[in-house]
Amino acid sequence: MSLNEEKVSQIAYLARLKLSDEELEINTNELNNILQLVEQLQEIEAEGVEPMAHPLHMSQRLRVDEVKEKDDSNNFQSIAPKTGNGHYLVPTVID
């Protein structure tokens, strides 16, 4: 599978990354080289092998339903780029 620049700009947008024309060209090359490397995976016969999402065979631990957190919003908002009246602010979103 090989990527063209159009596909790479779609992927970049999906990941919300902006590429200049020059970056687009470089990235298309590099991503294709990387894809060539990972293409080796297709050589392996792995039919019926269970996909391994976690290294450990453990199951999810369940937490007791208790409220333990206190309002720490001032602390959290002190590092926010833009806030107003306790809200995080972003440029107007038009739905």
Next chain:
Amino acid sequence: MNWETVIGLEIHAQLNTKSKIFSSASTEYGAKPNSQACAVDLGLPGVLPVLNKEVVSKAIKFGLAVKAKINQRNIFDRKNYFYPDLPKGYQISQLDWPIVGEGQIEISVDNNTKVIGVTRAHLEEDAGKSIHDLYDEYTAVDLNRAGTPLLEIVSEPDMRSAKEAVSYAKKIHELVQYLDICDGNMQEGSFRCDANVSIRPAGDNKLGTRAELKNINSFKFLERAINLEVDRQQDILEDGGEIVQETRLYDSIKNETRSMRSKEEANDYRYFPDPDLLPVEISDELMSQIMTELPELPSEKKARYISEFELSEYDAGVLTSQKSLADYFEKAVSISNTNVKLCANWIMGDLLAALNKEQVDITNSPICAEDLSLLVSRIDDDTISGKIAKDVFKSMWNGEGSADEVIKEKGLKQITDSSEIESIIDSIIAANAPQVEQFKSGNEKIIGFFVGQAMKATGGKANPKQVNELLRKKLT
């Protein structure tokens, strides 16, 4: 052409846990903006989710109630997309391995029952809220709701009219409250419906292209939105057009749906198993524990009302339509010697009418179940007549005291002493000779006139049956 409507619903029920699905922050509604968004809810770098046990239990309860297969091994996935009220840039949800598998629920519309398939129900986290009207140049983001547990209940496209869809939605709404897994508050968004609507020529097997209707926060709007959409699709198809698969927002003020194409643009959610969460494995112990905790379900309750209380199908249906109503009824009839049928009539009649008129929820009724039960007993033991009882009810509603207090205070006790009634009847007979003649010459109906006179003379406190008997004895 004859068109057939096909509807499937996606219902998001907020599970009424104390803390969030993956963090220990409070889920309480209406708090100061972002005061209930902890490090995990904000998606700070490095934070990790830990699953709330209660969320799992509540989902299982729902599954058991719709006779669904519970997937004892289920998996959380990440649904990736960017939006300001989605802090991590992904929503934790369940794609291929939802906790609740296929189930079903019975609805009834116009006295016909129908089984609607539940495709699945999965757990996920709610997003925060974007507020667009607070600032001119900004959208304000409140993340208090982020991480609130949701059970998304997906139906099969089994409904054929807006009415059926509403009936199904109400049924699920009633069920989640019965199970005490969701408070059902639609205004606060605890129970939200999205409808997938399509139409096809009647008799066709192939589904038409559907539109997904969002932002519906009442059953009334659900019905309106679906009907609007059906009309819109019919117009398009009859004009030779094509339906576009899209999400449409219902605007209850303008009573219209409009396209939300901006949110649509080629979403590729890139689902994959969340590596921060392990597969959930529900033990048999937990399953059987939840099974024993499961409350009586509406359908079971209805059946019991019919057999145990000998109520009609209709009455049993009304009384079990809401958990709070059934609770009220059961409390009222739990008092010994209550006439169950009479009690049911009073609850479904005067009480529901009054509650409806004053827009009061039954849980806040000014007349509690015990008091209503007492009122019913006073009718049943002939202390007052049914007619007088209506006045007593009004006084009780207005906070003038219990049935006995009102009866005593206003002297409404029925006259049951026959000698007293006899003397009243004697004087009525004496004063109305022409009517007596009419009766004697065969006009049976004239008896009503005498009863009316007797009731008038006693201020309604005489027992009409007793009056009737005495009159007949005296006149013949």
Next chain:
Amino acid sequence: MHTKTLTQLVDGLAKKEFSSTEITQHFINRIKSSKLNAFITVTEDLALEQARVADDRIANNDNGVLTGVPYAHKDIFCTKGVKTSAGSKMLDNFIAPYDSTVSHKLNTAGTVMLGKSNMDEFAMGSSNENSYYGSVKNPWNLNKIPGGSSGGSAASVAARLSPFATGTDTGGSIRQPSSLCGITGLKPTYGRVSRYGMIAYASSLDQAGPMTQTAEDAALVLNVMAGFDSKDSTSSDKNVEDYTAKLEDSIKGLKIGLPKEFFSEGLDDGVAENIMHAIKEFESMGASVKEISLPNSSYAIPTYYIVAPCECSSNLSRMDGVRYGYRCEDPKDLEDLYLRSRSEGFGKEVQRRIMIGAYALSAGYYDAYYLKAQKVRHLISDDFKRAFKDVDVVMGPVSPTTAFDLGSVKDPVSMYLADIYTLSANLAGLPGMSIPAGFSNNLPVGLQLIGNYWSESILLNIAHKFQQQTDWHNKAPKEY
């Protein structure tokens, strides 16, 4: 003073030969005069305050083993009130509002944080050249890379700027820089150390561990770092051993497996020679050696370079300029805010991996890439399961070469190939170590030990016994 090992410093503190304040000031001075660029932030005031508190605790006999010992903390761990950048412009303004579990444990133990060490941006890199704060230099040769991503931590310990350092290892990020800088580094079994508050690169691979001069030192640090954490669903509640308890056990009869795939083409001769010498040393100590095969290990690179980018593309989505971190100047709308904040905030390698991940997870490609990689991951893990039926430990090189020149590897794929020997342990979740095992062209060579699950104490024992027979771990670059 700085030439002492952690164990020796602990001893000196206990005997009151010096105070924590004295050694802290000494290391701070060394850091300040160092030209290695090993630190992103030096927390002098905080360190001296922590040292004062530690001295009080020591005076009141209220101390733990590591109370008063200074360390370098990889800048990937959230440290409350202290900038935590993960080597990225994206988090250059990020003052962490909470502590990671590892930081909390180290604080509770009374250790003294000297500063936050330099690293490849979001731990993506093998040379430390991907840091927004510039490359770290290898103390053995200032023209060479220190390895990555925990390059600052490795250089700091090697140059005796700190008695120990924390690191994280997703595909070799503790072991490879330890090898290239000539120190001891341990990546524990996945789930042994809490990941809470450790900025995630690839969640199913990331694991934190100690970087020290000796195995004995590493055992002491791991004693503090390891343990169950209710805030991390993937942390294990398996009992934590005292990692110092088995250090002195005899390794006579130890069965060492040498995977033939780790000694094939691409391995530098000088490195191979040192590794074989080290193996001989083990044989002289009574261990036996057996050639084994890990047939799928060559697929570790493609597997890793799918799994890790997929996870990171999603993990880094939260860096959106909304709640914290970098936001571009005057965003004209929301799209602009996202696009510019992220492309200006992330470096090139990070953007590359995000794109690979976004692509591999996208509709139509998921099965061919992500799902396939997860299956091959299973095969790689099964190879080790088979191997550990016959041997106690797997040994081999950490890196195919010694440290290369700064700026010499420009092509991403060539850089990825250098991770060949370290990736498998992460994919399988196994513990791995790098210990100093000699020099080639005056640059350190590390020997890799890979153990079975939860065998940290065995690895430390093997490493410690080796270090009693050799003195590679005591060697420091001349000027230090």
